[in-house]
Amino acid sequence: MTDTLLRRPTFRRYWAAQTVSLFGDQVTLLAMPLLAVLAVGAGPAEMGYLTAAALLPNLLFSMPAGAWVDRHSRKRRLMIGADLGRAALLLAIPLLWWADHLTLTVLYAVAFAAGTLSMLFEVAHSSLFADLVERTDYVTANSLLNGSRAMSYVAGPSAGGLLVQVFTAPFALLADVLTFLASAVFLRRVDVAERPGEPEAKHGNGMRFVLTHPVLRAILLGTTTLNLFNYIFAALFVLYVTTGLHIRPGTLGVIIGLGAVGGLLGATVAGPISRRIGIGPALILGLVVFPAPLILVPLAHGPQPVVLAMLVTAEFVAALGVMLLDITAGSVQTAATPPNRLAVVAGFNRTINYGIRPIGAVLGGTLGAFLGVRPALWIATVGALLGVLWVVFSPVRKLREIQ
Numbered sequence: 001m002t003d004t005l006l007r008r009p010t011f012r013r014y015w016a017a018q019t020v021s022l023f024g025d026q027v028t029l030l031a032m033p034l035l036a037v038l039a040v041g042a043g044p045a046e047m048g049y050l051t052a053a054a055l056l057p058n059l060l061f062s063m064p065a066g067a068w069v070d071r072h073s074r075k076r077r078l079m080i081g082a083d084l085g086r087a088a089l090l091l092a093i094p095l096l097w098w099a100d101h102l103t104l105t106v107l108y109a110v111a112f113a114a115g116t117l118s119m120l121f122e123v124a125h126s127s128l129f130a131d132l133v134e135r136t137d138y139v140t141a142n143s144l145l146n147g148s149r150a151m152s153y154v155a156g157p158s159a160g161g162l163l164v165q166v167f168t169a170p171f172a173l174l175a176d177v178l179t180f181l182a183s184a185v186f187l188r189r190v191d192v193a194e195r196p197g198e199p200e201a202k203h204g205n206g207m208r209f210v211l212t213h214p215v216l217r218a219i220l221l222g223t224t225t226l227n228l229f230n231y232i233f234a235a236l237f238v239l240y241v242t243t244g245l246h247i248r249p250g251t252l253g254v255i256i257g258l259g260a261v262g263g264l265l266g267a268t269v270a271g272p273i274s275r276r277i278g279i280g281p282a283l284i285l286g287l288v289v290f291p292a293p294l295i296l297v298p299l300a301h302g303p304q305p306v307v308l309a310m311l312v313t314a315e316f317v318a319a320l321g322v323m324l325l326d327i328t329a330g331s332v333q334t335a336a337t338p339p340n341r342l343a344v345v346a347g348f349n350r351t352i353n354y355g356i357r358p359i360g361a362v363l364g365g366t367l368g369a370f371l372g373v374r375p376a377l378w379i380a381t382v383g384a385l386l387g388v389l390w391v392v393f394s395p396v397r398k399l400r401e402i403q
Helices: 002-006 009-040 044-071 075-098 104-132 135-167 169-188 203-212 214-244 249-277 279-289 292-299 304-336 339-371 373-385 387-392
Strands: none
Touching: 002 009, 002 135, 009 044, 009 075, 009 104, 009 135, 009 169, 044 104, 044 203, 044 339, 075 104, 075 169, 104 304, 104 339, 135 169, 135 249, 135 304, 203 214, 203 339, 214 249, 214 279, 214 292, 214 304, 214 339, 214 373, 214 387, 249 279, 249 304, 279 292, 279 304, 279 387, 292 304, 292 373, 304 339, 339 373, 373 387
């Protein structure tokens, strides 16, 4: 089925657009913080503000953006515009740095504007995807797209590090400029008959639809619970591994890189697993396989080779679970949502899932300070496993295939 999809020029160009953009994003993910630290002297607080500036648009604008996209009949053009806008924003950074006019305020503004365009791109993508792909191919198409994401996690950071080292952080961002331009070119060549816009689309429609749909509501509650506790875990992971387990930063980078290979495997096996046991049970499996191996982190103890093996295993299996969950949940959500509500539903889901992340991070820091880092990690891993309960006692467990 993968070969069949890739033989279709329209989907192949769409997949290529997503792939090149994902690799560029990984370069920026490394280069932007380094630029803030090395070029404008950002401290810990400023780094937090920079991260918040990039994420805030998802919380503020995802729901109204979803309604706007559903009213718009040219989703592909919106995505192209978002690509070109992000390219222009990132191109301004090395030019301002070269002219000695780059400041933290400028970086905050660029991060916020680029984050807004990225959010718009992703919301429009959820709607255009359904115009491009047959329902029976949702899992296969999502496997290809998430496989590209996994590959970007493996290769992107190392490529970004090399570019920063060779060209400096400001000019490393030019790589992402090129990927956004390439993405726009590929999308320009995607020939698809898009559905007419929905004039009555309102952002509240997405919330009402999800909360009254038993399958979508269960998936949202399960993934939100998982995200909350996962960000409690993420807030403390680096601190615990480097200070509690005495792992060097370079070694930690290798651990994360090796673990990301699990994402490639997850993208490969998601389709076969869904066909073998059913897409609903596969989704439930992802909700377990993602958080369960993270228990190995607070359990890690003994000689350093043993500790390293446990950390790599945790990262590898968790990455596999992430892909299995993302592919199955994304496919079910797309299939269960009427075409004229895809963007408003995506906007609502994005608001909740992104909104819960900073709450989890703050809770993680608070629990770590009052209870200790290791006990907080135990709470995070056990709590993340509770997310599956929302789904296992819902109609999701009976889903076998996408009709």
